[in-house]
Amino acid sequence: MAREGGRRRRKTRPETGLKQLAWRDIDNPYRPVEALNEEQLEAISETAFQILEEIGMDFLHPDALEILRQGGAEVESGSERVRFDRGLIKEALARAPESFTLQARNPLHNIHVGGRRINFGSVASAPNASDLEGGRRPGNHADYQNFLRLGQSLNIIHFFGGYPVEPVDLAPATRHLDCIGDFITLTDKVYHAYSLGRTRILDALEMTRIGYGLSEDELAEAPRIFSIINTSSPLRLDGPMIEGLIELARMNQVVVVTPFTLSGAMSPVTIAGALAQQHAEAMAGLTLTQLVRPGAPVVYGGFTSNVDMKSGAPAFGTPEYTRAAFAGGQLARRLKLPFRSSNANASNTVDAQAAYESQMSLWGAVMGHANLVMHGAGWLEGGLCASFEKVVLDAEMLQMMAETLVPLDVSGAALGLDAIREVGPGGHFFGAAHTLERYETAFYSPILSDWRNFESGEEAGSETATQRANRIFKEILAAYEPPALEPDRKEELEAFIARRRQEGGAGSL
């Protein structure tokens, strides 16, 4: 079974009341579920190449156009349209690593990205936050910090995929300074930096250098931060995203290209068509990273879902979404690249729908062999809200998923023939030696599920899982203690933030 973290972690993380799984590396022992056969994979790949060869993609930044032109792509004169020869793409993508390790400030929280490893992230980028008492409100800094504390406290959350909630009470020009500063002081896990122009990314890189205690040369030696690059589907990559992509690739940091191919809106109304477009957009963005720096670490992102054709609203955790996740994993593996998926749902409240849509997404991600699962804990309303109760609900579901991926022990001792002989027909195993030796750690112990019978549950007030989650997230916050940070680094970080704040941060957007 998994073991408790080493020396450093015990020192910096006192035991809380929460009996959770220890931090562990999770590998998927099962064969991926395959939604496409070889011929179908080939057809999607071929269509994606045709899209990039015949239609092309718009890159809304002169630097990208220059890099792509020099790299051998065909930039249409007087236009932002770029067409790619498939040979160029194949050659570029062959240079990207199949796997790499994202280093956390606390080395015990490093995450390996690739192969059979699966890492779960916190909710990211929600404009609103909610909990049962406070209701739904626009994102603010206090909520932002509390989501970071939850993500740091829960061992099943391996990284932060962005700001859990957008703290709109912080000035836009300096918000990134406050938020990255919080990542470094309130957590010691891997975090994400938004690609909202060059300045913000350079600030994030410098803060990471300070927080990790590195020289400038050391910073580019290993991947430490990552950024989600969303295409503006169909077939467009915006300027601020391009600036982030270029700076990160240049510094050997991780670029995750995730096309936002909502089937029926920004991509064809068929899953196959949406996947072909996803594949084209991902390959184009990823090719740019490899032209910036051959070998730069990248991830193939899949976010294909469908819209509700009645209202145009995006839907998540649908049967279409799950199959697109299975297929997305196959397309990423075809390129020998790590795969990113999500734990998404469209429910407006932390109810049964939120749970079953998240489960459908999670099974798609896990059996699609995703290496990074964005929005792993806390996502609600198709991403419009980060919910404190949903964090706990998702943490339980993620822990259950992690346990489902633990290979069964089928040793002679586990098979227990002697115990069966000892108990014999008609007996019971409660008192058997085989049971007594193992019962404390034999089974997964939940953090949220209530297995008491109806009468006991009624005596305890008949809480729903959501009501229990409310109690639990407050208990976790009450027990939170910040991880260690060397005082000199903290001082340097604060001085940097103060200086950049005085300079006006990223200026007006």
Added chain:
Amino acid sequence: MAREGGRRRRKTRPETGLKQLAWRDIDNPYRPVEALNEEQLEAISETAFQILEEIGMDFLHPDALEILRQGGAEVESGSERVRFDRGLIKEALARAPESFTLQARNPLHNIHVGGRRINFGSVASAPNASDLEGGRRPGNHADYQNFLRLGQSLNIIHFFGGYPVEPVDLAPATRHLDCIGDFITLTDKVYHAYSLGRTRILDALEMTRIGYGLSEDELAEAPRIFSIINTSSPLRLDGPMIEGLIELARMNQVVVVTPFTLSGAMSPVTIAGALAQQHAEAMAGLTLTQLVRPGAPVVYGGFTSNVDMKSGAPAFGTPEYTRAAFAGGQLARRLKLPFRSSNANASNTVDAQAAYESQMSLWGAVMGHANLVMHGAGWLEGGLCASFEKVVLDAEMLQMMAETLVPLDVSGAALGLDAIREVGPGGHFFGAAHTLERYETAFYSPILSDWRNFESGEEAGSETATQRANRIFKEILAAYEPPALEPDRKEELEAFIARRRQEGGAGSL
């Protein structure tokens, strides 16, 4: 896509307001998820044989002992203990069919059992029923009939796996007459008969003969009813179950042997040990069926889960449960027999826990390639309660699962290169011809999920999925119309019930 049922069904089933999937045969296109490698499968199989050879199993009925003795098993003198040579077991089980069709009263509702086919059943055998308004109450006849109406109305429910709720207001001696009578008059799908002694099974067979309009010879020509035979784990089969097993096998009806191997209570505290015991008990019970009638249709049942080691309460939809379902499917396929699993959960209320535990069970069943999924819709509280809202919640989850099993269309038309060309970078697909041709049927349309945005949901009263399910189950009941039943059969059935009632039914239990 699936098509609406044929002529007979349209005549007997008017359109209701519910926009649900049409009745369809569901085949799993994905490879099963395998929790055990070949060596581990062999180890479990070997342990199961050792259990039956060395320890043996108790059969608490003289008829079984006699059949087993004549069949070559070793019956311990003056005891109910039976030991089986593995050669006898292999020879007996090799005679059982790999697949068969259970014929429904309405042939459009026949279900094939075996191969990649998956069939979902209604909740069964709960002592209590509940809905939001009425709360939780002991099972009664009115609730029983309403669950039958829901199961008949919902196309995703393929069969009835027992009484959805136990109608304790009906006299025990004649309850089976009322309940089987209701199956035949309120539904036209496949149903289950309890093995509570010979009399009840013979009554069920005779009522089935009448309801289907068959001669006695015709009755044994094809499987039409089935019964779950639970072992009294560890290693015991009770008398009433044995009587049912013998009569059904004799009449070529379906016996599903399902050991009740709760790990830590009635089986070893390890999943491997529980599976070995499950395999032994299932093989023993199934061997008996083949000694009664070689070739009798059978199903290998898996119900292995774990108890909460703090309270001893059974838990379902746990990581242990899911892996046991994956492994159970492998063990059944090793014997070339159909596999039965369940949609189980331990929640006391229709909340997020009920949803995620059911999802964990369902993914175990579906990716374990179960052919019969018992308790598919309505199960709550580890089986102690049948919930009307849970029926709707589960029907949504089952429909989503069915859609997830539909192979993706990757034809040239589906790939939509022309549509992508037409829309081009920066456009949208809402008005594309490719979209307009397909949008009405492109995506799964939910019966329960609410995809409206938060503000619209708030205007609509911010219902949870459970509250919506309450509204929906009442709408389905209001729209219900009974299926056709030939008047002469109905008359004969009523006369039979009246006569058997006068005779005292099954007598006092």
